[in-house]
Amino acid sequence: MTLSRALWYYLWLAPHALQIALLVVMLGRGMRRQFPMFLLYTAFEVVQFSLLFTLYQLHIQFDGAYARMYFVGLAISTALRFAVIREIFNQLFKSYAVLQKPASALFRGTSLVLLVVALWLAATAPGDTADLLMYATNAMDRTVTILQCGLLLLLFLLSNYLTLPWRSRVFGIALGLGIYASISLAVSAVRFYSGASNTFVFDLIVMGAYHGCVVVWLYYLALPEREPKLDANVWAHHDLETWNQELERLLQHQ
């Protein structure tokens, strides 16, 4: 086995082994209710990997069964990842009643815009349409990556502008997904628009990104939840003179 092949196997196996550990951590710490979609997504990834790896190792050829199973698995995994992003949005904005409606509207609006852009790109992208399944898989992968990267970017920009405090676990899940989506987007753009023939290196990069993503998740979820610590005793040090002056001015005008 060559080094590159060994690396490929490692990057295929290791993230899913880590996801089993992630499942154990999540179930052990009672995160089922807090992150049901993320738990479901993680469990699905482990199951999907088990099936695909078994098919691959047994060299089972049922007229492209592996390719079809991969395509179906990709579709389900994609749907679950969107559900996870939605879950992150809900977790972040649930404490702010004033933001829930605008955040929901923004989520839906941005999803629609990104979907239109991504579908247009998919329709106009070069590719070998002779193998329809492969073409559809690649097109879907690109579309999804654009959507997910865009939504996560929106989430981070919005929370940054509104200076919302993140709880560490939610942040960790969002960060991992964001890193994976952004690398995946860049790689898929280079791969399909340049028509590069050697996709092995690109596969390794994306697999490596997913490995990093799972490590980030495990790190943030294994650690105890860090709520944003805010010192309520800051009032003892805070100079309210400025605010008193504003109030006095208001009272003078009434």
Place this chain on the structure above:
Amino acid sequence: MIIATILVFAGLLSLLLFLRVAKGHGSAARDLGQLTESIRPVDIEAFRNLIDPREEQFLRGNLSPAEFRAIHRQRLRAAIEYLQCAAHNASVLLYLGEAARQSAEPAIAEAGNKLVDNALRLRLYAFRAIGMFYLAMVFSNTPISPMGVAERYERMTRLVILLGCLQYPSRDVAAAL
């Protein structure tokens, strides 16, 4: 190829942003004492004057179109600065409100809740209003009436005073009321 370049650029830029946010998130917990020192006073009356439609009508009626456009842009730039200042103060108050929400005292927690709500609304209004002002700088006939920002800012000010009174009822801040 252009599309590929744009997507690659977008992907890498996103990655940098995510890593930058991660770095900020991992750094030391925010020092609220330092944050509160960064609060800048906002002259609400001056801001109201800048966005008063009657004032705008008066200038439009008494200046030549070219003069009006120049003055109008200066006023809008000043108004944008006020809005940015108010939005900055709102972000500081958001942290104060978050701290108060965690209080065991229901009255303080409630005041903190209201402060957080108002601070968020102010930041959203300010974002929209700044966009409107920039549009008005390009199209001078665009009506601007973000009066809601001034009212919300005043409401936030009162909430901060209330919060201070609830936490430290014996302090001099009560005399202001």
